[in-house]
Amino acid sequence: MDDLSASCARAAALGFDAIEIFARSAEELNAKDLKRLLRQHQIKLAALGTGAGWVVRQLRLTDPDARVRARARAFIASLVDLAGSFGASAIIGSMQGRTAGDVTREQAFDWLRQALEQLGPRAHALGVPLLFEPLNRYETDLVNSVADALELLKPLRTKNVKLLVDLFHANLEEASIAQALRLAGHELGHVHFADSNRQAIGLGHTDCAPIAQALHEMGFAGYLSAEILPLPDSDTAAKQTMTNFRKWFRAD
Numbered sequence: 324m325d326d327l328s329a330s331c332a333r334a335a336a337l338g339f340d341a342i343e344i345f346a347r348s349a350e351e352l353n354a355k356d357l358k359r360l361l362r363q364h365q366i367k368l369a370a371l372g373t374g375a376g377w378v379v380r381q382l383r384l385t386d387p388d389a390r391v392r393a394r395a396r397a398f399i400a401s402l403v404d405l406a407g408s409f410g411a412s413a414i415i416g417s418m419q420g421r422t423a424g425d426v427t428r429e430q431a432f433d434w435l436r437q438a439l440e441q442l443g444p445r446a447h448a449l450g451v452p453l454l455f456e457p458l459n460r461y462e463t464d465l466v467n468s469v470a471d472a473l474e475l476l477k478p479l480r481t482k483n484v485k486l487l488v489d490l491f492h493a494n495l496e497e498a499s500i501a502q503a504l505r506l507a508g509h510e511l512g513h514v515h516f517a518d519s520n521r522q523a524i525g526l527g528h529t530d531c532a533p534i535a536q537a538l539h540e541m542g543f544a545g546y547l548s549a550e551i552l553p554l555p556d557s558d559t560a561a562k563q564t565m566t567n568f569r570k571w572f573r574a575d
Contacts, residue, residue, distance in 0.1 A: 327344070327356075327357070327360065328360055330342065331360045331361065331363075331364045331366060332364055333558070333561065334364070334366060334561070335364035335365060335366050337561050337562060337565050338565055339366060339561075339565065340366060340367060340369075341366055341367040341368060341369035341546060341548075342366060342367075342368060342369060343368075343369045343370045343371075343372065343546075343548045343550070344357075344368065344370075344371050344372065345371075345372040345374060345375065346371050346372065346373075346375060346402060346405075347375045347379055348375065348398070348401070348402075349401035349402050349404065349405040350401070352371075352405065354405060354408065354409075357409070358409070361409070367409070367410070367411070368406065368409040368410070368411040369411060369513075369546040369548050370406065370411050370412045370413065370414050370454060370513060370546065370548065371402050371405060371406040371411060371412075371413050371414065372413075372414050372416070373398065373399050373402050373413055373414060373415055373416070373418050374414075374416055374417045374418065376395060376398040376399065376417075376418045377417040377418050377420070378417065380394075380398065382394055382395035382398055382418060383395055383417075383418055383419065383420030383421075384396065384399075384415070384418055384419055384420055384434060384435055384438045385419065385420035385421065385422070385423075385426060385430075385431040385434050385435060385465065386420060386423075387423065387424055387425070387426050392434060392438070395418055395438070396438050396441060396442065398418075399413060399415060399418060399438075399442055400441075400442060400445055403442055403445050403446050403449070403453065404445070404449070406449075406451065407446060407448075407449025407450070407451050408449070410450065410451060411451060412446065412451045412452050412453060412454045412485075412512065412513065413442075413446065413453060413454065414454045414455075414456055414487055414513070415439075415442075415453065415454065415455050415456065416455075416456035416458055416487070416489075417458065417462065417463070419435060419455075419458070419463055419465055419466060420463065420465070421463045421464050421465055422464055422465065428464070428465065431465055432465070432474075432475055435465070435466075435475060436475065436478065436479060439453070439455070439475075439476075439479055439481065439484050440479060440480060440481055442484075443479065443481035443482075443483040443484045444481050444483065446483055447481070447483040452483050452484065452485040452512050453483060453484045453485070454484075454485055454486070454487040454512050454513050455472060455475070455476070455484055455485070455486060455487065456486070456487040456488075456489055456492075456515075457469060457471060457472045457486070457488070457489075457492060457493075457496070458489075458492050459491075459492045459495040459496055460495070460496065461495075462492075467492075467496045468493075468496045468497060468503065469486065469488060469493075469497065469503040469504075469506050469507045470503075470506065472486050472507075472510075473486075473506070473507070473510065476510065485510055485511065485512025485513070485545075486507050486510050486511050486512060486513075487512060487513040487514070487515065488500075488503065488504060488507060488511060488513075488514050488515070489514075489515035489517060489550065490514065490515060490516060490517050490518070490519075490524075490529060490534065491515065491517040491518070491519065491520075491521045491550075494518075494519040494529060499533075500529075500533070500534050500537075501533040501534055501536065501537040502537075504534065504537045504538060504541065504543075505537050505540075505541065508541065511541070511543060511545065512545050513545050513546050513548065514538070514543070514545065514546070514547050514548070515548055515549070515550040516547045516548060516549050516550075516551075516564065516567075516568070517549065517550055517551045518551070520552075521551060521552050522551055522552050522554050522560065523549065523551050523559075523560045523561075523563035523564045523567070524549075524563070524564065524567040525563055525566070525567050526554070526560075526563060531567065531571055532571075534571075535571040535572060538572070539572075547568065547572065549561070549564040551564065
């Protein structure tokens with residue numbers, strides 16, 4: 324919590340409106356302390372990542388073992404509840420898993436849809452969308468692009484699952500990031516603002532102009548969140564991010 328306290332203070336000092344947290348679990352993130360920190364620094368919670376469910380616990384929504392899939396859904400549900408209590412969304416990215424063994428893409432998509440049909444309405448009850456993130460081909464063989472994600476979402480009864488487009492992944496998978504954003508359209512709920520090398524925008528080769536133009540034309544009103552490497556150091560990366568936020572998206 325000391326690190327979170329320092330991070331909140333630094334984010335506020337640099338002019339960020341909100342923070343995004345990669346939580347090890349809902350239980351390990353003290354909601355009372357977080358609420359106090361957000362109020363103290365006058366910032367909001369943008370989203371909670373669920374990736375620790377895979378990185379730390381090896382849980383995935385497409386695991387061949389039904390018991391593991393159930394634990395994965397429960398892990399995400401707890402973070403949906405916690406995030407929702409702050410008016411924020413939970414993100415499903417790496418916990419989508421991948422095909423393995425006898426699991427086909429069709430079977431994996433079916434399990435993903437079953438999970439989203441449960442988790443989407445849960446988030447809706449808290450007044451927030453659930454976010455689903457396409458990942459590059461080196462991290463999953465399931466949902467790599469906006470088109471893949473729309474294929475996944477189209478049959479769902481719940482309409483409360485929105486897309487998170489991470490510019491780092493999109494640089495690897497999309498022929499045109501701007502066109503991919505336009506394809507997402509009203510389904511776009513969140514953007515990870517990262518350059519081609521996972522550093523802050525401006526430190527790689529991403530052309531931000533057409534991306535910014537697409538988001539402006541779409542009337543995108545969700546969060547732009549910098550999920551980036553702390554290079555050359557965390558302060559420089561954060562300042563670089565804020566400089567580009569203001570250059571491309573803010574009048575002040």
